[in-house]
Amino acid sequence: MELIESLLVQGAQMTLVLVAAPLMTGFVRKMKARLQRRRGPPLVQPYRDLLRLARKEAVVAENASWLFRAAPYLVFAATWVAAALVPTFATGLLFSWSADLIAIIALLGSARFFLALAGMDVGTAFGGIGASREMMIASLAEPAMLLIVFTLALAARSTQLSDVAALFASSEAGLHVSIGLALIGLIIVAIAENSRIPVDNPATHLELTMVHEAMVLEYSGRHLAMMELAAFLKLVLYVSLIGCIFAPWGLAAPGAEAGAYLAALALYVAKLAIAGTLLAVFETTIAKMRVFRLPDFVGGALMLGLLGTLLLFVSRSL
């Protein structure tokens, strides 16, 4: 019985992130449009886009290899598995022990690796520019993320995400300077990793500084749909990650009543909405940075992570 319930929760969670992902992006777009006094596309527009893309034939460049055609599924699979391991509305996921926070980051790293390779496969200048810049940003964002994980793991004494969430949900966590630094760092990393303003502009296509869009430029049809879905999933993943660590209220514990699950679900949707609104406001009030000012921005997260880890190292056993 217990096994069935946890299987159900795990399945529900995987479906939920998949279904909620386009809605989240649609919501952010709508909010941004409203802030700019435009009407904006309807909330369900991302679903329509995905559906239309999936139905069209895929146009593939003549010299594209098998890697180009396999990459969308690989990128999607790695991102989806990572997203399935982050608690959204319930903790104690059935398979949460199979990969901890470090593994989740590494799974996203796998997705990025294939995304960059796919960008270089056709051999166009745009693909190369996107891949090389993505790798530059990642070379700062990934260590920053790892150091943030170190901070959290040192506080929770485990790299297991469910343990970290459990610690922060209890009153034991207390207020640490390190945790605050980790939160700011994590937000910067989330912005950089999701190609949002000021790191990258998800809305433009022909901007010289584009990163993510440059890599997927050659994609069309179902391949593009998978790539887009993976990008949507990544946004939800990061919002859920920040939510379950820094706003862990109302997560349903394993073996809870059906009502508790429903309440947790409603609370999760509310968290997504708040995060989406904040993201839209942030993106509206800030301008896109030049590519070579990014190291200062993302490097800030790296320094915050290092400082947080260092403080915990020094304060332990004092």
Next chain:
Amino acid sequence: MSAVASILLCVAALLALGIVGIATPRPLTATRLVYGGTGLVCLAAASMAFALLATGAPPAEITLPLALPWVGAGFRIDSLSAFFLLVVDLGGAASALYGIGYGAHEKEPRRVLPFFPTFLAGMNLVLLSADAFSFLLSWEFMSLASWALVMAHQEEENRRAGYVYIVMASLGTMALLMAFGILAGTDGGFSFEAMRHSVHAPQMVMLVVILALLGAGSKAGLVPLHAWLPLAHPAAPSHVSALMSGVMTKVAVYAFIRILFDLCGGLPWWAGLLVLLAGGISAALGVLQAVMQDEPKRLLAFSTIENIGIVFVGLGLALAFRSNGMVAAAALALTAALFHVLNHSLFKSLLFFGAGAVLTATGERAMDRLGGLIHRMPATALLFLVGCMAISALPPLNGFVSEWLTFQAILASPELPGWALKVGVPAVGGLLALAAALASAAFAKTFGIAFLGRPRSEPAGTAHEVDRFSLAAMAILGMLCLATGIFPGFVIDLLSPAVRQAAGGALPSQAGLPWLMIMPSAASGSSYDGALVFLFMTASGLFAAAFVHRFASRKLRRAPAWDCGFPQPSPVTQYSGSSFAQPIRRVFGGRVLGSSEEVALPRPGSMAPARFTLTLPDPVWDWIYLPVAGAVGYAARELNRLQFLTIRRYLSLVFGALILLLLVVALWS
């Protein structure tokens, strides 16, 4: 027959194969004979070492009446040497299999064949040695054999590489010689057994730590002793490069572990910190220089420095934990280091084989002359991709597991006392995190530029897949990378006798855990499950593909590339290796490596081409090697006068030296 005797027999067989390499008249027959024989012998030795490790057999030893008459040559196998024997002979067997195909392209096989098996014999002997004399003799034998292999191709570049290599190798041996001399003490107990039981003064232990770090570190390629490595490793034929990078550096790691963990006794508190910092700096600096390289083999050599750095971080942590009595944490850190030793030997050999295959197929060394090889060499491309993913520490492959274990060891270390460690460990953690991310950039670059895109030169456009032997060797290593990534628990259990011997404790057995997961310590509860992650990724990828193909479109049309409407037909417009690295060079290169770019634009109206110059200095080379080399050259020139003295002056010199030595002895006591 005991295990030592059988492996010594394998060594004798390898030496005999070296003679076969000289004596067989027809080059092709000789190639087949030597590589085939070496492969079989290494396979036999590797399986014996595996059996020893898996059964946890007690140490066995044998003394041969060779070498010094009153000591004899002692040989011994314990769990630690059995593990390293497994790594060496596995790498040797794969390399020999690869050599059957690759060696056929060799222009002068006689310059490679005799030395290949003797090189392997030397490495095996180092691992078997149980006294300082046979150890140093085998060590020097290994160095000289590998030096001969570096000099195999008669090119200017190789001569320079060989020169720098032999100088550094001699320096390293000298440091080890002095370390063993100190350990042997005044009584001259050259056997390891005697060293283990004698008591050493703290100042002497201090010297030994530094000398071992110099001697083993220079062979392994620790910064700043690494400068020979990116010259020598790529200069050798590719299957030898694989041996040097993948295997010989591990023999150096073995020497380091043997001296510091086994022979030395109580270590000063800063030993761990020193090793830790050397490892962290090597990891970050090595990979940063790797990203900038434009030749796949050079890039791989720099990445070896990075990986050796990761291993030494694990070793440094283990030393720090051990000297503070934290046995479980020391076992975790040492397991991480040894796991990475195994992993690196697998994927680095695989990558060097791949680079060699590209070299055979195209004849091009520079990345910027390659491109599009995934179409013409599909199998090599797939296997090289596996190697790239493994070395970039991407799950579910093996590189991730050892990196994960290293991170877990770092997270266990806030309990370490002392401010230096409290600040040093997180800093090294940051360097490791940086190295991990930069490694994936370096290998995305290698694979993306060499195998993807459009061919940048004629030979790259007409390349053909390499022979079956080379592919088989790569496939076996690729499979092992996947297997050790998916079933890490078995490897950890296999390592545990070696870890127990060196660290005094081992990780709990992983075999009993459900679902093939690994959990290094029950207290922290951190766990990882390579098999499930692999299963989930495959299942969700296949599910997504099947779903889309079933319910949405499955139509596909080939068309010219889109490239925002302005596709450029010339392949030169693609990103090249150095343009791929440009953003990273701009972020890190200027500050850390002192790289600079210069763009010279012609005046308006002028038809002259614009010029872009990139200078990429190696700070270690400029700041350490050149001054030292200059000083040595100066001293040699000055001392040269001594060669032309009269006999009277020589006699007075001898007299003066005698007086000086007597004075030293008088003052010492």
